[in-house]
Structure formats: C-alpha cells, structure tokens
Amino acid sequence: MKVSELAQKTGLAAINEYKDREIERVYISDMVSDLIASARTNSVVVTLQTHKSLIAAANLAGAAMIVIVNGRKPSEDVVALANRTGIGLFSYDLDSWAFAKKLVNLGFE
Amino acid sequence: MIASVAVRGERILENVEGGAMGPCNHEWSICNVRHGYFVEEGCFECGARLSFFSAEPVPPIDKYREGRHYWAYLGSFQTVKFDLKCRACAGIVDLNDVNGLMLSECTDRDCQVGALVHQQGPDSLVYVALCPNTSHPTGKCVSSEGIEALNQYFRAKLAPVGRKVTIVPCKLCNSIDKCRGTSIVDVGLTDIQ
Ligand SMILES: [Zn+2]
Ligand SMILES: [Zn+2]
Ligand SMILES: [Zn+2]
Ligand SMILES: [Zn+2]
Numbered sequence: 001m002k003v004s005e006l007a008q009k010t011g012l013a014a015i016n017e018y019k020d021r022e023i024e025r026v027y028i029s030d031m032v033s034d035l036i037a038s039a040r041t042n043s044v045v046v047t048l049q050t051h052k053s054l055i056a057a058a059n060l061a062g063a064a065m066i067v068i069v070n071g072r073k074p075s076e077d078v079v080a081l082a083n084r085t086g087i088g089l090f091s092y093d094l095d096s097w098a099f100a101k102k103l104v105n106l107g108f109e
Numbered sequence: 110m111i112a113s114v115a116v117r118g119e120r121i122l123e124n125v126e127g128g129a130m131g132p133c134n135h136e137w138s139i140c141n142v143r144h145g146y147f148v149e150e151g152c153f154e155c156g157a158r159l160s161f162f163s164a165e166p167v168p169p170i171d172k173y174r175e176g177r178h179y180w181a182y183l184g185s186f187q188t189v190k191f192d193l194k195c196r197a198c199a200g201i202v203d204l205n206d207v208n209g210l211m212l213s214e215c216t217d218r219d220c221q222v223g224a225l226v227h228q229q230g231p232d233s234l235v236y237v238a239l240c241p242n243t244s245h246p247t248g249k250c251v252s253s254e255g256i257e258a259l260n261q262y263f264r265a266k267l268a269p270v271g272r273k274v275t276i277v278p279c280k281l282c283n284s285i286d287k288c289r290g291t292s293i294v295d296v297g298l299t300d301i302q
Contacts, residue, residue: 019271033187053212056211056293057293059234059274060210060274062272084231
C-alpha cells in the first residue's frame with residue numbers, strides 16, 4: 001500500500017511534501033535511537049516523538065512514513081528535514097493503539 | 110591483509126579491505142544491540158568534553174578529578190549501540206568506539222564535513238560518527254574499518270529505497286562543538302515537548 005493510500009484510508013492529511021513510496025510494515029516506538037537498530041526499510045513509523053532526531057533516525061532506517069500520535073505537531077525545521085528525506089510526515093489526534101487498530105484493519109500484521 | 114582474532118567463537122575483522130583470503134562483498138547486518146545512556150561530561154578547568162556509553166539502568170552523575178581535568182556531568186540521553194556482522198564471511202566489526210551518529214548540518218565550507226554536506230545531492234545526507242573523546246587528544250577516532258562498514262551497511266540498506274548517506278568520523282570536523290548537527294539520541298520522556 002502506498003503512503004498516499006494509507007493516509008487517505010486513515011483520514012490523515014500530510015504535513016510535508018513526500019515521496020509516495022510503498023509501505024510494507026509497521027514499526028511502533030517512542031525511542032528514536034531504537035529506530036536505527038530495529039526498524040526495517042519501507043516502514044510506517046508510529047511515534048510520540050517530534051524532535052528532529054526522529055527524522056535523522058527514520059532516514060537511516062529507510063522509513064517511508066511517520067505518523068506522530070496524540071495530536072502532536074512537529075516544528076518547521078523538522079518538516080523541512082522531512083521534505084529533504086522524502087519521508088511522509090503525518091499527525092494523528094488519538095494514541096498509538098488507536099492508530100495501530102486502523103493499521104490492523106487495513107491488513108497490516 | 111585480513112587479521113582476525115577469535116573472540117567468543119566469532120571472528121573480529123581488524124581490516125576488512127580484503128587481502129590474502131580474497132575480498133568479501135560484505136553483507137552487513139546489525140548485531141549485539143545494547144541499550145544504555147550516552148553520558149556527556151565537561152572539564153570545568155579547560156572546557157574539554159568527553160562522552161561515554163553506560164549500560165547501567167540509571168546514568169552515572171559524577172564529579173571527579175583526573176590529572177589536570179575536573180570532570181562534571183553535563184547531560185545524558187538514552188541511546189542504542191550495535192556492531193555489524195557479515196552474513197557472507199561471518200566477520201564482525203566492533204563499533205564500540207561509536208558513541209552515536211549525528212546528522213550533519215554544518216554550513217562551514219572550511220570544515221571538511223561542511224564541504225561534504227555542501228556537495229551532496231538532494232537524495233543524500235551526511236552523518237558524523239561520534240567517538241568517545243571528541244576533542245581527540247591522541248588523534249584517535251572511530252576506526253576506519255568501522256566507518257567503512259557503516260557506509261557499506263547503510264548504502265546497501267538504503268539504495269533500494271533511493272536514499273544515500275555518507276558516514277564520516279568526527280575527527281573530520283573542524284570542531285565538533287561548532288559543527289552543527291542533530292544527534293540521534295532520546296531525550297528523557299519528561300523533556301518531550
Ligand atoms: Zn564479509
Ligand atoms: Zn581539563
Ligand atoms: Zn572522533
Ligand atoms: Zn563542520
């Protein structure tokens with residue numbers, strides 16, 4: 001499923017300009033440093049973090065999409081860095097579990 | 110030449126450039142993941158800085174004298190350390206001398222890292238591998254084997270998704286305190302804003 005399709009099916013609006021890549025898996029973590037060692041490429045990363053280091057780490061992990069939960073919004077410099085990496089950046093009003101349920105309903109395991 | 114020593118039944122590659130045993134097209138994967146704290150200390154008297162990795166459940170907060178230095182705790186962040194293992198030759202590159210990775214945002218073209226950042230295409234970013242003693246009193250930084258393996262690992266991983274990264278050792282920075290960037294560390298949950 002493409003980033004744009006996942007966004008549309010979960011009702012998310014993009015915060016940045018992104019590359020519409022294929023998403024193959026899900027990674028949920030509130031630890032940024034953990035992404036490098038654990039997240040695989042073409043993931044949608046679901047997290048509470050909004051710091052610039054999130055984008056720096058997600059880029060090394062080859063992530064395709066980031067969904068920041070609990071309605072948190074990243075600052076402008078974070079959005080600018082996300083644009084450079086092509087990773088789709090989104091904000092979701094509810095918590096990780098609510099978003100995870102949507103992903104399960106869309107067939108992610 | 111490949112010089113290897115047996116440690117815990119696995120070979121540690123001292124030099125991965127190839128040689129007598131023939132070059133291996135290494136297929137690196139991450140191994141030996143360790144969670145812990147990246148602790149920074151500074152000297153009150155001369156301004157030098159050092160950092161180390163602590164796997165203790167809470168970061169050590171100490172003040173101590175060491176020769177002419179008087180070290181005090183500056184801060185700590187949660188982080189992850191790892192090594193790289195080759196699937197093809199089973200060689201391991203020890204990355205214990207890498208305390209963290211920092212996305213470089215250096216704009217100083219007189220700095221080698223800044224010059225490299227300036228040369229990058231739109232799909233490419235430069236990361237600095239931080240060694241434990243960023244003031245480099247002995248000239249020692251992250252090993253060239255470690256830097257090479259990190260570059261090979263991330264390039265192989267990211268090429269299929271159309272991304273490129275270059276990893277450089279922190280001794281390439283003019284001054285690591287002035288070289289701007291974003292370190293990949295976790296601030297405490299109470300600091301999240
Ligand atoms: Zn190999
Ligand atoms: Zn000192
Ligand atoms: Zn160094
Ligand atoms: Zn610099």
